[in-house]
Amino acid sequence: MKTSGKLAAILITGAFSTTSFAQSDFEGFFAELATGYEKNTIRKINPSWHNESIDFRGAGTAQSHETEGAPLDIRLGYTLSISDKYTFGFGIEYSPLSQHTSKFPQISTNEANQTFPIQNTSYKISERISAYVMPGFSIAKDKLIYAKIGYSNQQVAYRQGTDTLTNLVSGFSATKNLNGYVVGLGYKQTISKGFYGFAEANYMSFDKSSISGIAMAITDRIRFTTNPEFSGYNALIGIGYKF
DSSP: OHHHHHHHHHHHHHHHHHHHHHSOTTOEEEEEEEEEEEEEEEEOOOOEEEETTTTEEEEEEOOOEEEEEOOEEEEEEEEEEOSSSEEEEEEEEEEOOOEEOOOEEEEEEETTSOEEEEEEEEEEEEEEEEEEEEEEEEEETTEEEEEEEEEEEEEEEEEEOOBTTTTBOOOEEEEEEEEEEEEEEEEEEEEETTEEEEEEEEEEEEOOOOEEEEEEBSSOEEEEEEOOEEEEEEEEEEEEEEO
């Protein structure tokens, strides 16, 4: 009986010690702030236009354009230890800062095969929201490598300014929400009790979608339409708190 009692005590002690080791420093609810560098690329801009007043059409060509800047990500989520080495988390993030392309011209060709410039076009990316899952691997109790994959949505504004060269006397801004995905890799390390730092790299891609708006010329109403593709990446550093 004494031997059985000792064996039971050893097994119980081992179970508690394993449970304690399995719990990563990052297990629980978290809040994070991150910033760094972000670049977004807009491809296949190639806008078309339709003068609805006289039923006259044309198409433009434009090269890819980019935005660059420092984003701000605000995040909330939860991480669970599923073994002594592996974690699984989920999170949601909001990026409140907008990013703009510089204004750029386009060359347009109409139905009569005449070419002319369209000036003062630009894009703005804003209001990005992402939801994702994060499988992770614990290097140590206070160090975690994780992957990130999920859904992302952002608002895109297509802007056309006034243009004396093409007799546009009013500009416009058309907005559209685009759906896409985000994938990334990151590393977290505890700084002090509850607080940790992290570094992360992400890639984002969004569905192609038609964006259009109306501009007025001196006597005509002109609808501009564009079907761009959006993608981007960022490299971030941040601080988090595990509740």
